[in-house]
Amino acid sequence: MKLRLRVWRQKNADAPGAMVTYEVDGISRDMSFLEMLDTLNEELILRGEEPVAFDHDCREGICGACSLVINGDAHGPERTTTCQLHMRSFEDGDTIDVEPWRASAFPVVKDLVVDRSAFDRIIQAGGYISVPTGSAPEAHATPVPKADADAAFEHAECIGCGACVAACPNGSAMLFTSAKINHLNVLxxxxxxxxxxxxDMVAAMDEEGFGGCTLTGECATACPKGIPLPSITTMNREWLRATRKVKR
Amino acid sequence: MTRTLWGSTVGKKTVMAVTGLIMLGYLVVHMLGNLKIFFGSDEFNGYAHWLRTLGEPFLHYEWALWIVRVVLLAAVVLHGVSAYQLSRRDIRARPSKYVHKRRRASYATRTMRWGGIILGLFIVWHLLDLTTLTVNENAQPGRPYENVVATFSTPYGNAVYLTAMLALGLHIRHGFWSAAQTLGAGSVRRDRALKTAANGLALVLTVGFISVPVAVMTGVVS
Known part of the structure; x- marks a missing residue:
């Protein structure tokens, strides 16, 4: 496959960025999107140019490190992570636009790499449970109904990649935050x-400068793990319940 | 940390949902009252007068109407201020757009902000036209039937009203369903029922309100 790529290049957080056009040839349909970018980077290095910086780690679709808005879609045209997106999803001769996640809470570090530590701070605000120290408790000491375990697992699937924020026209982190809250609150x-x-987690989310939810549903459409939109509804219900219960 | 109702984005959206539902409830009653115009001048004007005597003798003349007005004004102001503040925040949260554009979300969803502004301006005109009668040239106090006919006998009156009612339908279509989600009333099982209710309310209110100018235009009401 021969492709024309238009990639966002930005030297650092303060430098202005722009879309730069590259031609890549000899791409196999079985390559992942990241392997295609590796091919581009090898050529750039051989030519003595700066390679394109992008985040990646496990390349198995489970770590949440990879990102990229491909042709306007977070993680590209398939419902998966960029590392699990294969070039067979594109046609020979295609022009592909590759951009970083866009949100003021996710500032660009370099090229396609953004700083997602805002998510870490939301987790720090309450994404944990109290556990007694000592030896591991007996596995059946706390019974969990099957339906609750399923609901918790559905939300636990969130890998924190940030595609929801990238897809949301308001740069909102409601789907991520709701997944993390519901995962623990149901257990x-x-x-x-x-x-x-x-x-605390909703307050931390607001403090990081994420936008609010206008229920466009773009987040749930983009989510590679299929966190459902009603997850946000459940979080709203939990928030309203908590404001009634907690004395400030 | 902002954990209060007004300080949190989730809390402010709750304010929008509750005030929106208050206004929606009022609109249903308002629309049904409007339909009395099809029973003629005496019945419509009599109904308008009865609204002023509502609650008597417990309430003084026009007090019930003023209570409704105060509640509605508070709802409109809270709804508008919340929407403005949340929108400012949303725009700040996504300062740079994607180079590769593609159409996002439904038409009703994308037009919530502009639709809201259109409705806000319409409310001002509507009050000046049929409540204070300031901009209604042939208006006579105490004769709402004749005033409605006068408004809808002008092309601009019809144009403004029809535009606003279409905006209203779109606003309710996304707004009612959204309010249910914000208040935590939505669920996977209830989603279809909520969407149907939102579309039904939007359609019934738009058609109900629009039937009045259409009736004047076609001569059914004159």
Whole structure:
């Protein structure tokens, strides 16, 4: 396959960026999108140019490191992560636009790499549970109904890649935050911090400068792990419940 | 940390949802009252007068109307201020657009902000036209039937009203369903019912309101 790429190049956080056009040839349909970018980078290095910086780690679709808005879609045209997106999803001769996540809470570090540490700070605000120290507890000491375990697992699938923020026209982190809150709030282990968790994590989300939710549903469409839009509704319900229960 | 109702984005959206539902409830009653115009001048004007005597003798003349007006004014102001503040925040959160553009979300969703501004301006005109009668040239106090006919006998009156009612329908279509999500009332199982209710309310209100100018234009009401 021969492709024409238009890639966002930006030297550092303060420098202005621009789309730069590159031609790549000899791309196999079985390559992943990141392997295609590796091919481009090898050529750039051989030519003595600066390679394109992009985030990646496991390349198995489970770590949440890779990003990229490809032709206007977070993680590209398939419902998966960029590392699991294959070039067979494109046609020979295509022009492909590659841009970084766009949100003021996710500033560009270099080229296609953005700083997603805002997500870490949301987790720090309440994405944990209280556990007694000592030896591991007996596995059946706390029974969890099957439906609750399924709901928790559905939300636990979130890998924190930030595609929801990238896809949202308001740069909102509601889907990520709701997934993390619901994952723990539905379980008995998450019970002790049920109210403070939702209040603190939503407050941390607001403080990071993410936008609000206008229920466009773009986040759930972009999510490679299929976190559903009603996840946000559940978080709203938890938040309203917590404001009634917690004395400030 | 902002954990209060007014300080949080989730809380402010709750304010928008509640005030929106208050206004929606009012609009249903308002639309049904409007339909009395099809029973003629006496019944419509009599209904308008009855609204002023509502609650008597417990309430003084026009007090019930003024209570409704105060509640509605508070709802409109809170809804508008929340929308303005949240929109400012949303625009700040996504300062740079993607180079590769593609159409996002439904038409009703994308027009919520402009639709809201159109409705806000319409409310001002509507009050000046049919409540204070300031901009209604042939208006006579105490004769709402004749005043409605006068408004809808002018092309600009019809144009303004029809535009606003279409904006209203779109606003309710996304707004009602969104309010349910914001208040935590939505779920996967209830989603279809909520969307149907939102579309139904939008359609019934738009058609109900628009039936009045159409009736004047076609001569059914004159």
């Amino acid at each position: 008995p282990q998450g019970g002790p911090e049920r109210e403070t968790r939702v209040l």
